Amino acid sequence: MINYELYKVFYWAAKTGSLSMAAKSLFITQPSVSHAIKQLEISFGLTLFYRNSKGVTLTPEGVTLYSYIEKSQILISLAEEKMASLKNLDSGELRIGGSDSLFKHYILPYLESYHQKHPSIKLHLNHGTTPETIAFLKEGKIDLGVARLPIVDSQIEVMKGIELQDCFVAGPRYAELKGKVLSLERLLQYPIILFSRNSRVRMAITELFTSYGYQIKPEIEVGSVDLLIELASKGLGISYVTKEFISKELDEGSLFEIQLDIKMPPSQVGFMIMRNMPLSNAASKFIELVK
Amino acid sequence: MINYELYKVFYWAAKTGSLSMAAKSLFITQPSVSHAIKQLEISFGLTLFYRNSKGVTLTPEGVTLYSYIEKSQILISLAEEKMASLKNLDSGELRIGGSDSLFKHYILPYLESYHQKHPSIKLHLNHGTTPETIAFLKEGKIDLGVARLPIVDSQIEVMKGIELQDCFVAGPRYAELKGKVLSLERLLQYPIILFSRNSRVRMAITELFTSYGYQIKPEIEVGSVDLLIELASKGLGISYVTKEFISKELDEGSLFEIQLDIKMPPSQVGFMIMRNMPLSNAASKFIELVK
DNA sequence: ATTGATCATAGACGTGGTCTATAGCTCCTG
DNA sequence: CAGGAGCTATAGACCACGTCTATGATCAAT
Numbered sequence: 001m002i003n004y005e006l007y008k009v010f011y012w013a014a015k016t017g018s019l020s021m022a023a024k025s026l027f028i029t030q031p032s033v034s035h036a037i038k039q040l041e042i043s044f045g046l047t048l049f050y051r052n053s054k055g056v057t058l059t060p061e062g063v064t065l066y067s068y069i070e071k072s073q074i075l076i077s078l079a080e081e082k083m084a085s086l087k088n089l090d091s092g093e094l095r096i097g098g099s100d101s102l103f104k105h106y107i108l109p110y111l112e113s114y115h116q117k118h119p120s121i122k123l124h125l126n127h128g129t130t131p132e133t134i135a136f137l138k139e140g141k142i143d144l145g146v147a148r149l150p151i152v153d154s155q156i157e158v159m160k161g162i163e164l165q166d167c168f169v170a171g172p173r174y175a176e177l178k179g180k181v182l183s184l185e186r187l188l189q190y191p192i193i194l195f196s197r198n199s200r201v202r203m204a205i206t207e208l209f210t211s212y213g214y215q216i217k218p219e220i221e222v223g224s225v226d227l228l229i230e231l232a233s234k235g236l237g238i239s240y241v242t243k244e245f246i247s248k249e250l251d252e253g254s255l256f257e258i259q260l261d262i263k264m265p266p267s268q269v270g271f272m273i274m275r276n277m278p279l280s281n282a283a284s285k286f287i288e289l290v291k
Numbered sequence: 292m293i294n295y296e297l298y299k300v301f302y303w304a305a306k307t308g309s310l311s312m313a314a315k316s317l318f319i320t321q322p323s324v325s326h327a328i329k330q331l332e333i334s335f336g337l338t339l340f341y342r343n344s345k346g347v348t349l350t351p352e353g354v355t356l357y358s359y360i361e362k363s364q365i366l367i368s369l370a371e372e373k374m375a376s377l378k379n380l381d382s383g384e385l386r387i388g389g390s391d392s393l394f395k396h397y398i399l400p401y402l403e404s405y406h407q408k409h410p411s412i413k414l415h416l417n418h419g420t421t422p423e424t425i426a427f428l429k430e431g432k433i434d435l436g437v438a439r440l441p442i443v444d445s446q447i448e449v450m451k452g453i454e455l456q457d458c459f460v461a462g463p464r465y466a467e468l469k470g471k472v473l474s475l476e477r478l479l480q481y482p483i484i485l486f487s488r489n490s491r492v493r494m495a496i497t498e499l500f501t502s503y504g505y506q507i508k509p510e511i512e513v514g515s516v517d518l519l520i521e522l523a524s525k526g527l528g529i530s531y532v533t534k535e536f537i538s539k540e541l542d543e544g545s546l547f548e549i550q551l552d553i554k555m556p557p558s559q560v561g562f563m564i565m566r567n568m569p570l571s572n573a574a575s576k577f578i579e580l581v582k
Numbered sequence: 583a584t585t586g587a588t589c590a591t592a593g594a595c596g597t598g599g600t601c602t603a604t605a606g607c608t609c610c611t612g
Numbered sequence: 613c614a615g616g617a618g619c620t621a622t623a624g625a626c627c628a629c630g631t632c633t634a635t636g637a638t639c640a641a642t
Contacts, residue, residue, distance in 0.1 A: 047569035068370030079359030
């Protein structure tokens with residue numbers, strides 16, 4: 001089997017028309033080039049160059065070989081350039097999976113500064129439920145997932161991100177509750193608006209109430225955080241939302257937080273990557289940024 | 292600079308999805324493959340493969356690299372196949388320069404058997420005068436030239452071929468000369484047909500007559516051997532032709548040789564190749580055949 | 583648990599590619 | 613025409629690097 005290094009030497013010798021020049025280009029000595037070309041010629045049993053005192057020119061067989069090798073070498077050069085650009089993040093893509101609300105309220109600022117630093121990296125946001133995100137991760141369809149913890153999966157490595165505080169909020173319609181500290185029992189007398197049944201937040205709050213001996217049954221179920229906010233501020237009920245996601249509404253006064261006589265446990269957001277799978281350069285740079 | 296051998300290893304590892312399989316394909320051990328891949332990864336600063344207990348799969352960066360390297364490797368394989376076929380004379384071409392008459396009467400039988408042996412070799416016959424043939428040879432436009440000797444050119448190597456005997460012939464119209472031995476003086480009383488002025492045969496015969504103190508001035512000058520034969524047999528004069536080229540006419544009796552009282556010097560045909568320039572495989576096989 | 587895959591790592595080995603030095607050749611120049 | 617400045621080829625020494633063996637680590641399947 002022929003050593004492919006020889007083709008590199010052949011390429012430069014043919015391209016420059018001189019073994020000496022090829023040697024300079026390859027940072028080796030002329031006898032090495034001479035030797036390499038001879039090896040190729042012996043392997044093929046054909047002469048590839050006419051040698052004369054001015055340099056070398058290709059024989060017809062050499063021309064034939066060159067027509068293939070030139071293309072091959074150009075491809076390799078392109079490959080090397082591409083690899084360098086992938087490393088420098090001058091190209092490549094970053095694929096993140098998670099929920100729309102986390103994207104909007106947590107990831108977005110990071111994405112902005114990442115995109116500013118690496119404008120050539122294509123960004124793919126793949127929204128879905130946590131199990132879907134985990135599945136995408138395992139299928140290699142995303143580099144990185146964002147979700148609320150805990151995540152228990154031996155194949156997945158989790159890094160803690162921001163800590164979020166969920167709370168109940170109401171609009172001006174329930175102004176009488178402002179400043180008061182409610183018991184759970186009292187709270188349940190109001191119409192409750194919750195996120196749809198399959199979400200992790202929903203499961204968490206249901207469990208919490210159960211642990212205190214209550215059952216929480218919403219009047220309204222919705223599928224987006226925006227609707228939770230919207231409906232609460234319109235006075236249709238009391239929504240259970242992430243405090244950090246409604247800072248604007250709290251400031252404006254279109255929503256206010258309802259104090260409870262128990263402490264709502266914080267919820268931890270985490271990044272998920274596949275354990276034992278190297279991160280793409282684009283993804284690892286993003287994680288660095290977030291840290 | 293990256294050792295191109297590593298791409299060969301990478302190609303096989305990616306293609307087979309297994310370092311062990313790649314090792315078998317490349318007739319090296321698995322640790323060598325492992326080592327080679329790691330070298331590539333270090334050079335690029337990127338991870339190319341996901342490793343697991345079933346083998347390896349490409350990372351996104353690896354996929355990108357593979358898309359280039361695969362094409363490159365395929366080109367090299369094609370190149371190697373092509374080189375092998377050039378060596379086996381399953382492809383290639385043979386370009387011969389010389390005069391039409393030498394092609395027709397001397398080279399043709401060799402060409403036939405050559406073509407039979409190597410039917411895939413394309414044959415190019417490039418007819419021209421001897422100086423033109425030499426020029427073509429120097430420009431690399433032909434591999435091989437055929438011409439009458441002597442050729443004096445330091446760049447050209449000459450190999451002797453057949454020896455030809457030129458002679459004067461006439462047709463039935465001059466039947467009275469059959470069997471007689473003519474002096475040059477006597478011969479010159481008949482109309483003479485010669486090849487055109489720029490040919491070597493013409494120069495040779497002119498010189499011969501001059502050396503005997505005569506001047507030979509043709510009634511007719513023609514540009515092809517066929518015409519020399521044609522005109523002589525029609526009785527338009529006495530042609531000076533190569534005996535070996537008119538054996539058919541001599542047998543038929545449409546021409547007969549005119550005996551002279553001097554011996555006509557034989558003329559030597561030779562093959563010309565460029566000195567210090569390797570022959571194409573196709574050409575060297577042809578020369579072997581002729582010998 | 584055991585077996586049999588996989589790839590990774592460590593360290594020894596030896597070959598092959600690179601080097602220096604020199605020769606041979608051709609072309610150009612004073 | 614001698615001498616110099618290119619070029620490539622050859623010889624022989626050397627050592628880096630690619631390959632090997634041996635072993636470890638991990639995982640999956642039996």
